[in-house]
Amino acid sequence: MRIFINTHGTNKENFSQEFLDFMEYINDTRETVAARSQSRRVKRIHSQVEKVRRSEKCGVKYMQRWEEIVYARQDGHMAGYEEAYREGVLRDINAVCKKMIKGKSAAQIADELEQEPEKIAQICCIAEKHAPTYNVDDIWKELADSVK
DSSP, rough: OOOOTTTTTOOTTTTTTHHHHHHHHHHHHOOHHHHOOOOHHHHHHHHHHHHHHHOOOHHHEEEEEEHHHHHHHHHHHHHHHOOOOOOOOHHHHHHHHHHHHHHOOHHHHHHHHOOHHHHHHHHHHHHTTTTTTHHHHHHHHHHHHHOO
């Protein structure tokens, strides 16, 4: 079971003072907030929080974990970008191949697709080797290898 608590909630009459003090402490973990509370639990929690804050070992672990999360997010963004790029190029290859089947030149295709002529010429050059089947995945692989 999961319980979601809004620490900024306004319904205070249905909760104990200790719970309300704890919610206030969650929002503001300073000494003054803990000292205001009558709850021994809130004071003990604050004591543990302060130990962790003062611990260099915990600080290093926290920063390492934070860096791991940042790097994981960056890797995820990069993977998303690469996948979007690949999908875009595959769409271009597919469109070029359809027009090549109709006998259009690289210049005509570039004009119709409103793409850079050099890019379309490169796709056409590779696609010609894969005629008449024009397997888009094979063309993509060869195009990707030629860029490396």
